[in-house]
Amino acid sequence: MREGWNYKYLKELSSIIYGHTDKASNEIEGPKYLRITDIQENAVDWNNVPQCKPLGKDFERYRLHIGDIVFARTGATTGKSFLIREDINAVFASYLIRVQINKSELNEEYLYYYFQSPDYWDIISEGISGSAQGGFNAKKLGALVIPIPPLQEQKQIVAILDEAFETIDQAKANTEKNIQNAKELFQSKLNEIFSQKGDGWEQDQLINLTTKIGSGSTPRGGQASYKKEGISLIRSMNVHDNGFKKKKLAFIDDEQAKKLDNVSIEEGDVLLNITGASVARCCTVPKKYLPARVNQHVSIIRPIKDKLDSDFLHYILTSKVTKDKLLGIGEQGATRQAITKAQLETFIISYPTSIDAQRKTMKELNAVREKTESIAFSYQEKINRLDELKKSILQKAFAGELTSTVSDSSFTDKTESLSSHLFEKIDGISPTDLQAGLTAIALNKHLESETANTFHHVKAEKIIHLAEYALGIDLERNPVKDAAGPNDFKHSKKIESRAKKAGFYTVSKHGDVYEYSLGTQAQKLIDKATNTLGNRFFEFNKLLELFVPMNTQQAEIVATVYAAWNNLLIQGQPTTDEAIVLEARENWHKNKLKIERNKFFNAIEWMKKYEILIPKGNGKMVTAK
Numbered sequence: 001m002r003e004g005w006n007y008k009y010l011k012e013l014s015s016i017i018y019g020h021t022d023k024a025s026n027e028i029e030g031p032k033y034l035r036i037t038d039i040q041e042n043a044v045d046w047n048n049v050p051q052c053k054p055l056g057k058d059f060e061r062y063r064l065h066i067g068d069i070v071f072a073r074t075g076a077t078t079g080k081s082f083l084i085r086e087d088i089n090a091v092f093a094s095y096l097i098r099v100q101i102n103k104s105e106l107n108e109e110y111l112y113y114y115f116q117s118p119d120y121w122d123i124i125s126e127g128i129s130g131s132a133q134g135g136f137n138a139k140k141l142g143a144l145v146i147p148i149p150p151l152q153e154q155k156q157i158v159a160i161l162d163e164a165f166e167t168i169d170q171a172k173a174n175t176e177k178n179i180q181n182a183k184e185l186f187q188s189k190l191n192e193i194f195s196q197k198g199d200g201w202e203q204d205q206l207i208n209l210t211t212k213i214g215s216g217s218t219p220r221g222g223q224a225s226y227k228k229e230g231i232s233l234i235r236s237m238n239v240h241d242n243g244f245k246k247k248k249l250a251f252i253d254d255e256q257a258k259k260l261d262n263v264s265i266e267e268g269d270v271l272l273n274i275t276g277a278s279v280a281r282c283c284t285v286p287k288k289y290l291p292a293r294v295n296q297h298v299s300i301i302r303p304i305k306d307k308l309d310s311d312f313l314h315y316i317l318t319s320k321v322t323k324d325k326l327l328g329i330g331e332q333g334a335t336r337q338a339i340t341k342a343q344l345e346t347f348i349i350s351y352p353t354s355i356d357a358q359r360k361t362m363k364e365l366n367a368v369r370e371k372t373e374s375i376a377f378s379y380q381e382k383i384n385r386l387d388e389l390k391k392s393i394l395q396k397a398f399a400g401e402l403t404s405t406v407s408d409s410s411f412t413d414k415t416e417s418l419s420s421h422l423f424e425k426i427d428g429i430s431p432t433d434l435q436a437g438l439t440a441i442a443l444n445k446h447l448e449s450e451t452a453n454t455f456h457h458v459k460a461e462k463i464i465h466l467a468e469y470a471l472g473i474d475l476e477r478n479p480v481k482d483a484a485g486p487n488d489f490k491h492s493k494k495i496e497s498r499a500k501k502a503g504f505y506t507v508s509k510h511g512d513v514y515e516y517s518l519g520t521q522a523q524k525l526i527d528k529a530t531n532t533l534g535n536r537f538f539e540f541n542k543l544l545e546l547f548v549p550m551n552t553q554q555a556e557i558v559a560t561v562y563a564a565w566n567n568l569l570i571q572g573q574p575t576t577d578e579a580i581v582l583e584a585r586e587n588w589h590k591n592k593l594k595i596e597r598n599k600f601f602n603a604i605e606w607m608k609k610y611e612i613l614i615p616k617g618n619g620k621m622v623t624a625k
Contacts, residue, residue, distance in 0.1 A: 002400035005149045009143030016137060018073075019092040020062040024050035031055070034064065036072045039082045046088055047454045055091060062091035064098070067108040069115065071097040074100070074135035079124035081115040083108060087531060106146070110154040113161050114146060117394040147398050157397050164393055169520050170616055172386050173473065175379050182375040182535045189368045190591040191354060193361060194319040200352050207345035212302035215274060216263035216294040220254040222545040226250045231257040232292035234265070234285065236273040239298055241318045246281045252293065261301060263578035268310040270301040272317065272326075276310055279337040281328040282317040284310055299344060308351060312358040315404050316349050375534040382424060412566065423474035423619055428532040431476045436499045437529025438467050438540065443505060443516045443542045444526060457507075457514040458484045458552050461492055462559035468542055469566060469619050471536045479622045483591040485560040544614050552601075560584045560614055561603045571618025577604050 010016070024033045028255040033052035038044050055062060064070070068084045070092050073544050092098055101108055114120055123144060126451035127136045149157070170201050206213060219225045219233075226233070238245050264283055265271075273281040277299045285292060294300060303313050316322055329343050352358050373482075396402050426434055446455040465486045468475045479486040503521035507514050530537050547555060568575050580598040585592045607613040 002149065004153070005147060006402055007145050008105075008148055009142060009544055010099070010144040010146055013106045013146065013587065014099045016097060016099055016142050017061075017136050019094045019096045019098065020052070020055065020058070021094040022052040024052060024093075026050050028053055031059065031063070032088055033093055034070065034096065035093040035269040036075060036077055036080075036095050039070075039072070039080065041083065044082065046086070046090070049090070052091065055181070057221070062098075064088060064090045064469050065100070067101070067103070069099045069101075069108065069112055071099060071115075071136075071141060073097050073137060073141075078128055078136050078453075079115075079121065081112065096520040097141055105151065107151060107154040107158060109162075111146065113158065114125045114398060117398050118391050119395070120144070120397060121571055131527075132439065134209070135522065147400070149400065153403055156403055160402050161255050161393065161397060161459075167392065167618065168386050170618075171472065172383055174616070175382050175386070178535045179376045179379045179383075181538070182372045185538070186365075186369050186372040189365065190315060190319045191321055193365070194316060194350065195321045196336050197350050198352070200354055200357055201350050202353050203348050203350050205345065206301065206347050206349065209308045209349070209351075210303050212300055213257055214263060215296050215299045216260050217296045219252055219259070223250075225252070225256065227253050230254070232289045233291050234261075234271065234289075234294050234298055236281070236295075236297040237274060238341070239271050239273050239278070239281050239283050241283065242598070244285050244289065245290070248446045249289070249536065252342075253359075257291070257293055265292040265293050265300060266302065268302070268305070270303065270310055270317065272299045272301055272339075273297060274299045274339040274344070276337060279339060280317075280323055282314060284314050292536075296497055299311055299339075299341070301344070306355065307353075309355060309358045311361055312351070315362065316351065318615040322349065327529060333548050362499060372535075378427070378534055390575065423468070423472055426536075427530050429528060431474060432495060432498050433476045433502075433525065434473070434529060434532070435464060435477075436502075436504050437525045438464060439499070440505055440518065440522050440526050440548075441496070441529060441540070442544055443518060444522070445541075445548055447518070449548050451548055452516075454515055455553055455554065459547070459550070460516065461485075461487050461489075462555040463543070463547050464492075465546075465559050466613075467540055467563060469562070469615065471533075471539055472616075472618060473536065474534075478620065479563070481563075481588050481622055485556045485587045486563040526530075540610060542610075546610060551593070557584075557599055557603045558607065558613070560588060560592070561600060561607065562613065563622045564588065565604075566615035566617060566619070567619050569615055570619075570621055577601055580604055 020033075022033065024035065028051055030051045030053050032046060032049045034044065034049055038049045064084050066084055066087055070082050070084070072080045073093065074095055099111070101111060124136055127140045148154075151595075154192065197493075230253045233250040233252045235248075235250060239247055267287055268284070269288065270282060270284055273293065293420050301313065303310055317326070326339065326347070327337075329339050329347070356489055361617065375596055393402070425431065429437070440462055442460065443452070443455055445454045462485055464475065464477075467473065467478055468477060475491075477488040477491050479488045483487070499505050499519070500507075502525075503519040504525045505522055506517050508517070509515075533540065547558075550558070561580060561584045564587075565575060565580045568579060568583055574581065581597060581604070584600055585595070585597060
């Protein structure tokens with residue numbers, strides 16, 4: 001145990017009671033009635049929380065106060081907790097337990113973080129599995145042993161966790177956006193093909209292109225009649241646009257299947273959901289799940305093989321242009337979303353009449369899909385690593401390892417270390433070659449735009465600085481406040497040496513400027529950097545489109561403003577336009593005073609129009625030499 005720390009039961013540190021039993025309603029006047037289901041993603045939308053009848057003299061017993069923690073004691077969310085941070089006229093329901101702490105010994109934010117730690121969740125899991133009824137009651141909750149450092153150290157731990165988790169959550173949000181961008185990239189290609197079409201395309205009704213359109217039924221007895229194994233019965237929950245999902249696949253026996261022989265699935269059939277919230281979802285079925293039948297919520301569409309390829313039909317039906325039409329049909333149902341057999345038969349699609357043309361298009365789409373799926377997978381891996389990082393930080397926090405040396409500087413060092421750690425090393429390429437690759441891509445872009453005369457040392461380094469910070473990639477730079485903006489001159493010389501030896505590009509001095517020339521191995525490096533960057537390449541391309549038209553001074557000002565703004569965010573300082581200009585001009589380097597202040601203000605106004613040019617407060621501080 002750390003010196004100054006001790007352990008206590010939660011019941012010794014708090015009051016623990018069950019919630020109030022009543023019926024929730026929006027038709028009566030009374031206090032808000034907080035239930036387990038009202039707590040979603042660590043937040044409560046109080047506008048949507050129902051009310052309960054007035055409690056009279058019991059109101060104060062169940063009233064929620066700022067600093068209270070409510071705890072889910074049963075169901076799928078057992079162990080989930082929520083800290084009350086608003087003064088709301090509310091009470092809590094009986095499936096919740098409230099913890100009111102003794103604030104002279106325990107900080108509520110500290111305890112709330114403990115309720116998210118791996119040790120805590122291990123105890124919850126053991127408690128649930130050891131209970132005949134499931135759930136985790138107030139007695140078990142009170143028996144939790146909490147590590148208790150001095151109150152001031154608790155607050156310091158909370159400060160470290162707040163800053164670290166804010167950085168991690170922002171990184172996760174950016175990564176989730178990148179996953180969505182990857183998915184949209186494929187859908188964009190799909191829409192491009194099926195909205196623009198081309199020579200050799202025709203339109204026709206599905207009935208003229210298929211040998212079967214029809215749905216099945218659920219065996220008598222419903223779910224109770226399903227078997228543990230047998231013939232697959234495919235339901236709407238198994239049909240997804242991005243593929244067949246095995247989860248909750250039902251099975252029926254031979255006798256049940258015989259009654260559904262008219263909806264027996266054949267290899268190459270396309271399945272379409274025709275009712276409910278998942279209407280118009282579509283997939284083909286892997287051969288290993290055959291033989292199979294469908295229920296009444298799924299329709300079989302069996303294309304004529306020499307007219308329409310099954311996988312091509314699947315792409316047609318999952319393109320946005322087609323999906324929107326199908327959803328429009330589905331919404332015409334009187335009581336619920338539904339597509340009838342007659343509507344499907346008369347549904348018109350566009351397609352190339354040549355099977356070879358269909359397969360050529362599919363090959364192109366498959367290549368894009370594989371690339372975007374690979375990108376999405378790599379980003380999901382990053383999210384998983386960020387989740388593990390959170391767990392690791394929490395583990396250290398409650399073992400006393402975050403505050404082993406209690407000083408303001410140690411807290412700053414730790415949080416800055418965590419922040420800079422979130423720059424991601426790109427797999428499959430060294431940081432040196434990646435920076436060289438980014439430089440080669442930028443040079444190539446300037447050559448294509450006939451602006452290579454503006455691409456010199458200063459501009460190249462400013463583009464690299466923005467790429468590292470805006471894309472969140474680790475290039476192992478240590479930028480400083482230089483006369484021409486953020487710069488790591490020593491590192492850039494190392495990159496130039498590597499680029500020259502490897503034949504990527506050369507840098508030669510002509511008068512007062514350094515000019516870049518692509519080498520014989522440049523394209524190979526560009527291809528490698530593009531592939532390993534994945535979805536970040538598209539972000540880098542956006543950055544280049546903004547920088548290519550700039551002259552040297554414009555690039556210098558934008559990069560300096562970005563770095564100064566980012567510095568202020570890292571330090572938790574105000575980021576008013578005046579504060580940014582002061583950091584970027586007066587507090588940067590004496591040479592910056594030669595540039596008029598209004599140019600910095602104009603840069604800020606322009607940068608705010610582009611999301612990629614708005615700093616996140618990530619990475620390392622850019623410090624004076």
